[in-house]
Amino acid sequence: MTEAAKPAPRKLRADAKRNRDAILLVAREAFTRSGMDIAEVSLDDIAKQAGIGSGTLYRHFANRDELLEAVYLAEVQRLAETADIFDQTLPPIEAVRRWMLLFIDYIATKKIIAPALNNVAGGPQRIFANTGTLIYGAIGKLVNRAIAMGEMRADVQSVDLLKALVGVSYLANTPDWHETATRLVDILLLGSRP
Amino acid sequence: MTEAAKPAPRKLRADAKRNRDAILLVAREAFTRSGMDIAEVSLDDIAKQAGIGSGTLYRHFANRDELLEAVYLAEVQRLAETADIFDQTLPPIEAVRRWMLLFIDYIATKKIIAPALNNVAGGPQRIFANTGTLIYGAIGKLVNRAIAMGEMRADVQSVDLLKALVGVSYLANTPDWHETATRLVDILLLGSRP
DNA sequence: CGTAAAACGGAGAGTGTCTCCGCTTAGGAG
DNA sequence: CTCCTAAGCGGAGACACTCTCCGTTTTACG
Numbered sequence: 001m002t003e004a005a006k007p008a009p010r011k012l013r014a015d016a017k018r019n020r021d022a023i024l025l026v027a028r029e030a031f032t033r034s035g036m037d038i039a040e041v042s043l044d045d046i047a048k049q050a051g052i053g054s055g056t057l058y059r060h061f062a063n064r065d066e067l068l069e070a071v072y073l074a075e076v077q078r079l080a081e082t083a084d085i086f087d088q089t090l091p092p093i094e095a096v097r098r099w100m101l102l103f104i105d106y107i108a109t110k111k112i113i114a115p116a117l118n119n120v121a122g123g124p125q126r127i128f129a130n131t132g133t134l135i136y137g138a139i140g141k142l143v144n145r146a147i148a149m150g151e152m153r154a155d156v157q158s159v160d161l162l163k164a165l166v167g168v169s170y171l172a173n174t175p176d177w178h179e180t181a182t183r184l185v186d187i188l189l190l191g192s193r194p
Numbered sequence: 195m196t197e198a199a200k201p202a203p204r205k206l207r208a209d210a211k212r213n214r215d216a217i218l219l220v221a222r223e224a225f226t227r228s229g230m231d232i233a234e235v236s237l238d239d240i241a242k243q244a245g246i247g248s249g250t251l252y253r254h255f256a257n258r259d260e261l262l263e264a265v266y267l268a269e270v271q272r273l274a275e276t277a278d279i280f281d282q283t284l285p286p287i288e289a290v291r292r293w294m295l296l297f298i299d300y301i302a303t304k305k306i307i308a309p310a311l312n313n314v315a316g317g318p319q320r321i322f323a324n325t326g327t328l329i330y331g332a333i334g335k336l337v338n339r340a341i342a343m344g345e346m347r348a349d350v351q352s353v354d355l356l357k358a359l360v361g362v363s364y365l366a367n368t369p370d371w372h373e374t375a376t377r378l379v380d381i382l383l384l385g386s387r388p
Numbered sequence: 389c390g391t392a393a394a395a396c397g398g399a400g401a402g403t404g405t406c407t408c409c410g411c412t413t414a415g416g417a418g
Numbered sequence: 419c420t421c422c423t424a425a426g427c428g429g430a431g432a433c434a435c436t437c438t439c440c441g442t443t444t445t446a447c448g
Contacts, residue, residue, distance in 0.1 A: 053397030167361010191385025247428030
């Protein structure tokens, strides 16, 4: 479960797996470096840098979005798993806060990046199905518990909070970004109390 | 001031102005129709539909972003002016709430669209200077008054709220979008109180 | 081994951005 | 009204990127 190299249950041939991993490695590096504006990175370039033909890249990942999702799937899974842990070890509100801060931290440290999230939260019409479900499930669980324990208003929707967070993630370029984000977490939590 | 067709003080030749307006008209229509995913619309297509050569389009607007900003500048100006009115006619918190809701409404009715805002709030590295300053100034003024009157905590930053709002704007495709947005406004305001 | 299925790779078709520069047109001077 | 000049036009084409197609190579298994 910690291994992210096997998203499809179907087993790959040795050379296929090798290439897939090489692509993922190069792509992560390239996406991270380009920060925002993921569209700047050419997929053919990634293929070239990974030492494979572009046809091979496109057989593994049909388009930019699929590649993007695959690159960040592992980290998103980790984020989702941490939600479970927080859920079982921390008081409700604190669990939500900590998870939100962790989420922000993932972005700050580029373990995940905003453009991979834009789409995640239901954004444009793309279909980041896996990633979206994972993240949505994670915060949903935490918020629901907080509501059940009467520590959040029943009308609070976890999506609302998530979307606000994703929005803020979009400006990881300003120097005071991290403060902005944590300030917003506080505002959101305060505003969600009964 | 209500006229948005003269952003540059330099006076245009008659044919130039005619073309510029034609481009803006077609572009607005095209951007609105394409909803999200503005990148889908080809600039050369816009030129063709406006009945001009692509060279002409590119002389007026050097790239997609410049065109995008020009198209929505007028509405953004109106939004900014409304902030002034609210500022003078409504109690502080109410002014902020009403403006935020108006902002959401502009998005819901496509008077402005999210992608034109992504960048606005300092998002990616683009330089939506005019638009950004206008919107930022509008909400900044309202929030500052609310703080001065002791109705919001002094540590609340208007940017924080704005960014959260922009984030939510990104999902104008889900059916319950409007509710989500208004719910978030309430959470933000509640969480901003002293 | 031998062979079928899986995977590779890169040429090239299709599309989009943006530039360049010879031609056209507006609009002021006389 | 006419002429002249600078502002503006337009579209061919250079360049970049995405994605497909298919002949060639590689893997894995009997």
